[in-house]
Amino acid sequence: MLLTVVIDIVKSLILVIFLLTAFAYLTYGERKVLARFQFRPGPNRVGPFGLLQPLADGIKMALKEEIIPAEADRYVYLLAPLISLVVALLAFGAIPWGPPAHLFGRSIPLQIFNPNVGVLYIFAISSLGVYGLVLGGWSSQNKYSLLGGLRSSAQVISYELAMGLSVAGVLILAGSASLTHIIRAQDHYWFVFPELIGFLIYVITAIAETNRAPFDLPEAEQELVAGYHTEYTGMKFAMFAMAEYINMITVSGLAATLFLGGWHGPWLPPFLWFLIKVGIFLFIFMWLRATLPRLRYDRLMAFGWKVLLPIAVVNTMATAAFVALSR
Amino acid sequence: MEETDAGSRVASQPGPDEAEAGAEQESELRPMEINLGPQHPSTHGVLRVVLELNGESVVSCTPHIGYLHTGMEKTIEHQRYQQAITIVDRMDYLSPMTNELGFVLAVEKLLGIEVPRRAQVIRIINAELSRIASHLVWLGTHAMDMGAMSVFFYCFRERELILDLWEAAAGQRMNPTYMRIGGLDGDVPDGWVEKARAFVEEFPTWVRDYYRLLDQNPLWVERLRGNCFLTVEDAIAHGITGPMLRGSGLALDLRKSAPYAGYEEYDFDVPVGERGDAFDRYMVRMREMEESRKIIAQALDRLEPGPVSVRDDKIVPPPKEEISRSMEALIYHFKLMTEGLKVPAGEVYLGIEGPKGEIGYYIVSDGSARPFRCRVRPPCFYNLQGLPLLVRGQLVADVVTAIGSTDIVLGEVDR
Numbered sequence: 001m002l003l004t005v006v007i008d009i010v011k012s013l014i015l016v017i018f019l020l021t022a023f024a025y026l027t028y029g030e031r032k033v034l035a036r037f038q039f040r041p042g043p044n045r046v047g048p049f050g051l052l053q054p055l056a057d058g059i060k061m062a063l064k065e066e067i068i069p070a071e072a073d074r075y076v077y078l079l080a081p082l083i084s085l086v087v088a089l090l091a092f093g094a095i096p097w098g099p100p101a102h103l104f105g106r107s108i109p110l111q112i113f114n115p116n117v118g119v120l121y122i123f124a125i126s127s128l129g130v131y132g133l134v135l136g137g138w139s140s141q142n143k144y145s146l147l148g149g150l151r152s153s154a155q156v157i158s159y160e161l162a163m164g165l166s167v168a169g170v171l172i173l174a175g176s177a178s179l180t181h182i183i184r185a186q187d188h189y190w191f192v193f194p195e196l197i198g199f200l201i202y203v204i205t206a207i208a209e210t211n212r213a214p215f216d217l218p219e220a221e222q223e224l225v226a227g228y229h230t231e232y233t234g235m236k237f238a239m240f241a242m243a244e245y246i247n248m249i250t251v252s253g254l255a256a257t258l259f260l261g262g263w264h265g266p267w268l269p270p271f272l273w274f275l276i277k278v279g280i281f282l283f284i285f286m287w288l289r290a291t292l293p294r295l296r297y298d299r300l301m302a303f304g305w306k307v308l309l310p311i312a313v314v315n316t317m318a319t320a321a322f323v324a325l326s327r
Numbered sequence: 328m329e330e331t332d333a334g335s336r337v338a339s340q341p342g343p344d345e346a347e348a349g350a351e352q353e354s355e356l357r358p359m360e361i362n363l364g365p366q367h368p369s370t371h372g373v374l375r376v377v378l379e380l381n382g383e384s385v386v387s388c389t390p391h392i393g394y395l396h397t398g399m400e401k402t403i404e405h406q407r408y409q410q411a412i413t414i415v416d417r418m419d420y421l422s423p424m425t426n427e428l429g430f431v432l433a434v435e436k437l438l439g440i441e442v443p444r445r446a447q448v449i450r451i452i453n454a455e456l457s458r459i460a461s462h463l464v465w466l467g468t469h470a471m472d473m474g475a476m477s478v479f480f481y482c483f484r485e486r487e488l489i490l491d492l493w494e495a496a497a498g499q500r501m502n503p504t505y506m507r508i509g510g511l512d513g514d515v516p517d518g519w520v521e522k523a524r525a526f527v528e529e530f531p532t533w534v535r536d537y538y539r540l541l542d543q544n545p546l547w548v549e550r551l552r553g554n555c556f557l558t559v560e561d562a563i564a565h566g567i568t569g570p571m572l573r574g575s576g577l578a579l580d581l582r583k584s585a586p587y588a589g590y591e592e593y594d595f596d597v598p599v600g601e602r603g604d605a606f607d608r609y610m611v612r613m614r615e616m617e618e619s620r621k622i623i624a625q626a627l628d629r630l631e632p633g634p635v636s637v638r639d640d641k642i643v644p645p646p647k648e649e650i651s652r653s654m655e656a657l658i659y660h661f662k663l664m665t666e667g668l669k670v671p672a673g674e675v676y677l678g679i680e681g682p683k684g685e686i687g688y689y690i691v692s693d694g695s696a697r698p699f700r701c702r703v704r705p706p707c708f709y710n711l712q713g714l715p716l717l718v719r720g721q722l723v724a725d726v727v728t729a730i731g732s733t734d735i736v737l738g739e740v741d742r
Contacts, residue, residue, distance in 0.1 A: 037477050038477050039481075143359060289476070291477060293475040293546045294546075294724075296725070298383075
């Protein structure tokens with residue numbers, strides 16, 4: 001019993017450290033990728049190839065003066081970035097990043113815990129993340145922040161529905177909501193092939209969920225300065241950034257798990273396959289950011305409700321009918 | 328529209344007696360007032376726009392200007408004519424050559440002189456390069472405002488080549504001060520024409536890239552098409568000129584309607600829009616870059632050897648080698664440098680087609696070496712007055728579209 005607890009704690013620590021490092025190097029990677037898209041060298045001053053840049057950024061953030069606006073609702077203001085970060089870290093816990101490892105005669109599942117409703121758990125937790133944005137935007141007492149917060153709540157609510165429905169097809173095919181089961185069910189073929197429409201909808205809604213370009217309306221720089229985090233400085237700002245990037249990793253991990261067979265893949269070790277698949281999604285995130293203009297608020301809502309949601313519903317029903325008839 | 332305008336006025340300025348009684352109810356209805364700028368990422372300098380918002384939609388919009396006012400017109404009155412060229416450079420700093428051209432043409436009109444052919448052709452090449460440079464910055468920032476960030480870097484990469492050409496010809500990149508009253512600072516250096524020709528030849532491939540990135544992108548089209556309308560009547564009533572006016576459908580281009588500096592010899596089209604929305608203005612500017620390229624190509628072909636300044640020792644200092652040989656030349660040089668160039672008394676207005684619209688100079692001379700008055704008609708100032716029209720009933724995001732497609736340079740608006 002004690003050993004299980006110790007193993008769980010160790011796994012959690014490893015995961016948190018891994019995610020925070022991944023966040024740091026994701027910012028570096030994004031800056032490099034964007035720079036290459038734009039004929040720039042990107043960060044290259046700190047360390048070889050600028051590899052220590054995230055470290056320098058972290059130190060800078062930590063040493064920044066912590067400014068709390070006089071008019072701000074102090075406790076909510078401080079709570080908001082914490083909510084965002086904690087929720088982002090929690091959501092990743094259910095994603096398996098490899099088959100169970102065999103160590104000292106014990107089988108250790110490579111995920112923090114395996115709820116039998118894994119998909120629902122991740123959706124439930126990640127939709128809590130919007131509280132951080134809304135509360136942060138509201139408590140800053142800044143009109144830009146308020147608009148950003150309002151946008152994010154409207155956006156997340158309208159895209160969550162389509163996102164949930166887009167993966168319903170996978171759940172029907174796998175016959176389970178447990179992520180480990182879903183990966184097992186993809187032993188022979190990846191779900192991206194029968195569920196291509198669901199996959200595309202998932203990718204689009206995932207970008208919207210994580211507030212990334214071209215759906216980055218809550219923090220649209222050219223319109224709302226920095227949106228909900230306009231008034232945040234130093235580590236509190238860094239926490240919002242961490243949350244955003246870790247959410248990106250989470251939705252990418254979920255996409256790899258649900259549609260691309262998780263850790264499945266020939267020759268290479270499973271964990272590496274998982275990383276490669278996540279990496280491809282993260283690259284697509286950056287690619288879109290470098291290329292596409294931002295949607296307008298009303299178009300975004302119309303797109304979510306009038307285009308994505310109906311297609312997702314039809315897709316789910318078609319999958320259900322197919323599975324029912326083929327039995 | 329009238330209803331919302333009236334509503335906002337009542338809501339924002341409650342009368343003294345109804346203030347107390349209506350305070351409870353009106354506090355819920357009052358539109359949110361928000362300051363877009365003066366420190367804001369997409370105001371292109373220091374523009375302050377006071378917006379009244381109802382949710383995300385714009386109820387009213389008031390641009391406030393003057394944050395960059397440096398008294399340039401007044402400064403010109405204290406400088407000699409030749410020195411003033413450095414000041415007009417800094418008004419619309421994205422298109423220095425057209426500013427210079429307008430100023431020197433106005434003074435030359437007062438003097439009653441015509442520059443040699445080679446100077447004229449080089450002036451046109453540089454003015455059109457200036458138009459392309461200005462439109463490239465507009466395209467980059469406009470796309471950046473929409474969230475398409477990479478286009479900005481591509482545009483600046485190409486603009487860099489134009490700045491290199493200016494640096495080679497005049498020694499400076501952004502404020503070249505290349506034109507002089509009576510000609511040019513000097514001839515272009517060896518190899519300049521070949522570099523310019525290479526630019527002209529490669530330019531279409533870059534424009535094709537922009538089209539591919541933006542024009543064929545449904546998100547981009549959706550942000551511009553059907554947004555930020557401007558009718559021809561409104562444009563004329565507000566004195567709006569340039570691509571904004573042509574985007575609304577009126578083909579008014581001073582290069583065609585009142586040719587100057589020899590533009591009548593060149594073959595080019597004046598692109599116009601049909602609807603007057605942001606997309607039409609985008610297309611007009613994109614096609615104007617292509618037309619400018621055509622003009623430059625023609626001008627490069629017409630470039631023949633010859634002098635680049637008028638030979639009048641009272642206007643242009645005599646050449647260096649003559650100064651060391653001839654006493655008379657030395658005296659003229661000395662007088663020009665110490666007293667300056669004397670312009671006969673009179674007044675003149677000359678407007679030319681800048682990249683952003685009609686840039687005009689109204690110069691009053693009292694016969695001395697300094698202008699008595701130099702009033703500039705800045706296209707951006709007038710175009711900016713159309714902003715409230717453009718954003719009527721639109722969303723917050725469209726305010727950014729409108730500012731971007733108005734193409735303002737605050738240095739020129741405020742002067």
